[in-house]
Amino acid sequence: MQVLKFGGTSVGNAKAIEKVCHILQHHKPGGRYAIVVSAMSGVTDQLIQCGTLAAKGQENYKRILEDIEIKHFDTIRTLFPITIHSGLISQVKKRLNSLETLADGIFQVGELSKRTLDKIMSFGELVSSYLVAEKLKQLGLSATWKDSRELILTDDRFGNAQVDFTATNHQLQQFFASSPAAYTVLPGFVAATAENETTTLGRGGSDYTAAIVAAAVNASLLDIWTDVSGMMTADPRLVSQALPIAHISYEEAMELSHFGAKVIYPPTIQPVMNKRIPIWIKNTFAPDDHGTLIQNSTERNYPVTGISGIQHIALLTLEGSGMVGIPGFSKRLFDALLHARINVILITQSSSEHSITVGIHEADMLKAKAAVDDEFGQEIHEKKIEPLLVERDLSIIAVVGDKMKNHHGTSGKLFGALGRNGINIRAIAQGSTEKNISTVIHKNDIKKALNVLHEAFFETPTKQVNLFIAGVGNVGSKLLEQLHQQHAYLESELGLHIRVIGVANSKQMAFREKGIASGEWRDALVAGDQMEMSAFVQQAKKLNLRNSVFVDNTASPAVAAVYSEFLQHGISVVTCNKIACSSGYANYKKLKDLARQFNASFLFETNVGAGLPVINTLNDMIRSGDQVRSIQAVLSGSLNFVFNHFVGNANFRDVVKAAQDEGYTEPDPRIDLSGVDVARKILILARESGVPLEMEDIVNNSFLPEAALYAPSVPAFYEQLDVFADYFNGLRNAAEKEGKRLKFVAAYEDGKASVGLQAVGPDHPFYNLQGKDNIVLFTTARYAEQPLMVKGAGAGADVTASGIFADIIRTAR
Incomplete structure (x- = not known):
């Protein structure tokens, strides 16, 4: 048996569902398939919003119900022949009527419990999977629909229920052993307690449903069909040069998904990994693309497989001399977080035992501080330890690869690349397996860090350099001409891709995050904003691009006065303006020291002999x-x-x-x-x-x-x-x-x-x-x-x- 899961965008409308059915029609004839289906894209969010508004006593929840109904009825009218519209609409209407009754009840009592929210959220998958099953039947395939709530048993932790695998595996094996259908369509995400109360498996839980089914029936393959062609070396929304990963191990995929890769839901991998069932991530809208095959091992020689990141992180640090040599502090810390139901993402401890730091989701930080300060109240009162230190506005960057342990210098390359670009590391964690090196950085640096590391590990020999140019008169315009003229040579011979991101003259300034094309800088300036040096500096810092260089082609004291701001942000300064280097010696030395301190270059060759060395x-x-x-x-x-x-x-x-x-x-x-x-x-x-x-x-x-x-x-x-x-x-x-x-x-x-x-x-x-x-x-x-x-x-x-x-x-x- 083969298990296939189709995500929300794969069933987002009638046209997408037709693509899904086309894919299923062309699978090996005579095979047996379990098809797990997500809710139509956007519907789960609408359902949550509906329940939330109803609980707040806002009657516009009814408008959301109408939108959900229209979306599904329009899909039916487009997807099916007119002769069967009424029957299908009637079946869907029954479910929507139940949803409306439930929402009305929430509105009346003004309360939305996790139990009720699970029941509300289940409607999306129940309806979408029903429509897919009916379409397969209409195409003449041997298809049936089965409610996952009758097969997957969980505890009553509503919102993120835990699966009872013994009972679930037994029910799934019994069902598929007795079912004659070639195509069994199941709603993902939903399950039930022993008392038949609806539960859900966490956002992204449809992947998990598919993995549970695949492991239970010993499937030959688990296909995850989504709207991207597999896993990428980094998030393509943040790293435009991200590359597809053709093959990856279970462990690597688990690490990347845990640290923010959205293609696959993290718990998905464990059930099939235990059975060594391959997972193939494919693109519904580009089915011929290879995608990513997740299996037991890979033959790659390069150390890093992918780079991922988690945003909205807080660091909790417990420190004090009273911790040194005293057992039990770590246990008490983790017990306090456990009792507050707070998930720990990252752990690091100093060898002196003077402090221990953990990373958690930022949304939990106030609850965590209260719980930990309460647990250690006596020690804090006696000054043995400090009150829990909480740092927010952070992100975690994880570099993942099975082969890192066999390659010397991976950590040095990582830290060197971040340091050269002025990215401060707040904490570091590396497991003993050496498959993951995690660093905590400021949230504003996450895009820059991902691009810096992707460039270091995947894009050699090409290195991107981003220029912010002040002064486009005689010298500046000649520089822009030379950059254009040498563009191809720099890429082919030196591995440099130089982009002009910002330009300014005395009156106007313009920025393009993806680069100002050669020959277009004059037009960009005309359409740009009024030049103000402080605003120019702030925009360059806000863009926070890797390998940034500020170029001063002016003779302006005002421009020379801002060099320190660039250098302190890790932005190199190149200048033909002699004012800074011939100013007071203290300022000259300060600029040189800042360049060293923040790993930036401060170069001014043209101050003395123009182009002469x-x-x-x-x-x-x-x-x-x-x-x-x-x-x-x-x-x-x-x-x-x-x-x-x-x-x-x-x-x-x-x-x-x-x-x-x-x-x-x-x-x-x-x-x-x-x-x-x-x-x-x-x-x-x-x-x-x-x-x-x-x-x-x-x-x-x-x-x-x-x-x-x-x-x-x-x-x-x-x-x-x-x-x-x-x-x-x-x-x-x-x-x-x-x-x-x-x-x-x-x-x-x-x-x-x-x-x-x-x-x-x-x-x-x-x-x-x-x-x-x-x-x-x-x-x-x-x-x-x-x-x-x-x-x-x-x-x-x-x-x-x-x-x-x-x-x-x-x-x-």
């Missing part, structure tokens, strides 16, 4: 034990451009204007010409060398006359350049007379740093520096005789964007 080169030397003795550098591509063109008879004003027109300077060229920008860069290099300098420690030998530097506007500034033309010509002529060239040089040595205009001769490495190039000379303990040189383009949107791009990749790798 200046900071990374310096960091590599420091990390490998080298010591910086001095730094000499030309760190402004715009100033180098200016002085490379300020030769012969050139006018200084015209050269500066040309540099601005080419985009090499800021809109206000004084930002470049003042030397402040270069001072910030040498300050950052000094700090990265390990020296705690402040901005005021940098000596700025400015070559700009004060009248030009402090002109009231940019046009007034250019006027002052004309006024001081002879001054600038004098600087150039003096250098040229000595056969030298003007360069704006930054220098660091012996803990001191300065910036200023210098004339360098032909033998100097800076003499032939062309265009907008930068150059940095590192003299170190290892590079003492010949400095290490980094040279190349140090300005321009393309190279700056490429430097940011490289930092983004570093955060992921």
Whole structure:
């Protein structure tokens, strides 16, 4: 015999019931089948709502009864020939009349007991299974309907009755031995006490009914037909990359179902596992899909089979020095919870015996605290232990796999992946069988955690990186172009899937949780919300996506001020904005410390040399034990451009204007010409060398006359350049007379740093520096005789964007 169970969506309407009958018609001819049927989708919830409203004295329960009647009558009219409508409607109407009488009684007394609720909830399965049986008969199959309440005997724990397997197995075996029908249709979920009182087996109990029947008759196979193609590696509603599981063991399936996998009701597995009856989960609406076969063992080599989670969890912690070395505390704790009928989901205890922690459903936490505090009232009064500590708003993530015990590093991979994404673990539990590692996290992190772990265990080599980009001007727009251009390469060669989730300019911001398609960010901004930095931060934190990176392409102090908020949430920061790293040393160090503390990256390569590997080169030397003795550098591509063109008879004003027109300077060229920008860069290099300098420690030998530097506007500034033309010509002529060239040089040595205009001769490495190039000379303990040189383009949107791009990749790798 084969047992098949069809869930609520599988019999949700006439069309779905026809699919069920089609599946049954095409099963092996001559076989015998027990078919267990759930209520039509949504009906059980309607029945509970009906009883609840009636108990509250609200007459709109009658409207729900009407809706239930309409749903079933419409199904009959669509599913069956008109010639048999009246007979079927009459039979269903009798049951609905009984339901209405029961609801009226609840309304009159204003009370809904668990016993009465069980009776109300039973109507859904009783009617739906009757209609399936009648349809099979109408198709000419040898079918009968049998009330499960006559076969499955339980105790009187209404709402979640316990099965008397001895009596139940005997009744099921007797019935099927004597029944001649090829197809026996039974209502799932319902059973009865020895006094014939209706009971139910818990929500999802139709699966359990099918397992009870299969075990009793030693079925060859139990099919669970639902609306998904088997079990998945994670909940596909939370993890879009979830994969189907073709084969899984009983133990793995039990662990996953217990920890939130909704495909199968947890108690279902035990009865058939004892008999080694395979369970095949199939999709009613895609019957050709393989589904998931649950059986005794599997041949997989990979350690993790699936990841699941339970939400709405509370942790109870009993702790105190009075527990150490004293037997019986654990027993008393569990006895108190048992007497309060509270189910314990997770247990962990410190080896010092100073505390024990258990996880329960959040709905039970107040009852649990009252029960435990009452049990330990004397010890609490004597200060031997603390009052029970209750933590709420938590979830449990469970990583499940039979093979985990044979693979080293599974736990490390799990904890490392969560830690790198800023997900705090509140408690850990692992059974001695090593088939399940459970971690308790904050409920807001469950989606992120599931995706992080799924990526770690199932999606290699592809890793998803989620970007939140502030600033889409010259540099930002180039970065977006480069991301689009390299998309395919990053996936195929580096295993990186980079998505732009949020973008912002000074006026608008826009977010798309599934990513903003390349070329659509401008339209997204137009349709977005007004930009507010605090709101941008909050939205990025609220989305809580794995491997998140905030990218700052601005020069805004307001944007630089929020880095700490991102880092504290485990969101990496990549920036070309120099303000944060050249701010007070305390703030610079705080950001670096936060990055380490919360396992986030804080990268700012483009702060110094645009796309040149200046900071990374310096960091590599420091990390490998080298010591910086001095730094000499030309760190402004715009100033180098200016002085490379300020030769012969050139006018200084015209050269500066040309540099601005080419985009090499800021809109206000004084930002470049003042030397402040270069001072910030040498300050950052000094700090990265390990020296705690402040901005005021940098000596700025400015070559700009004060009248030009402090002109009231940019046009007034250019006027002052004309006024001081002879001054600038004098600087150039003096250098040229000595056969030298003007360069704006930054220098660091012996803990001191300065910036200023210098004339360098032909033998100097800076003499032939062309265009907008930068150059940095590192003299170190290892590079003492010949400095290490980094040279190349140090300005321009393309190279700056490429430097940011490289930092983004570093955060992921």
